[in-house]
Amino acid sequence: MTPEERLQITAIRGQALTQIEEVLAAPKPTYTLDGQSVRWQEYVESLRRSVDWCDQKLADDQPFEVQSHGGSSWR
Numbered sequence: 888m889t890p891e892e893r894l895q896i897t898a899i900r901g902q903a904l905t906q907i908e909e910v911l912a913a914p915k916p917t918y919t920l921d922g923q924s925v926r927w928q929e930y931v932e933s934l935r936r937s938v939d940w941c942d943q944k945l946a947d948d949q950p951f952e953v954q955s956h957g958g959s960s961w962r
Contacts (some may be wrong), residue, residue, distance in 0.1 A: 896945060903934045903941070
C-alpha cells in the first residue's frame, strides 16, 4: 500500500468514527421521508463495518515477523 493510500484509509476511518460519535451523541428515531426510510442503527452498523474494513486494510499492510525454532541439533 502506498503512503497516500494509507493516509486515505486512515482519513476514512477517522471520518466514520466521528460520524458514529455524532449519531450516538444525539440519537434520532427511525423515520420515513418521501418514501425513504432512515434507520439510524443500520447507519451506525454500516459505519462500524467501514471502520472494521479500514482496520483490516491497515493491519494487512503492517510488516510481520515469523519466528521459527530449529528442531535438530548438529554436532
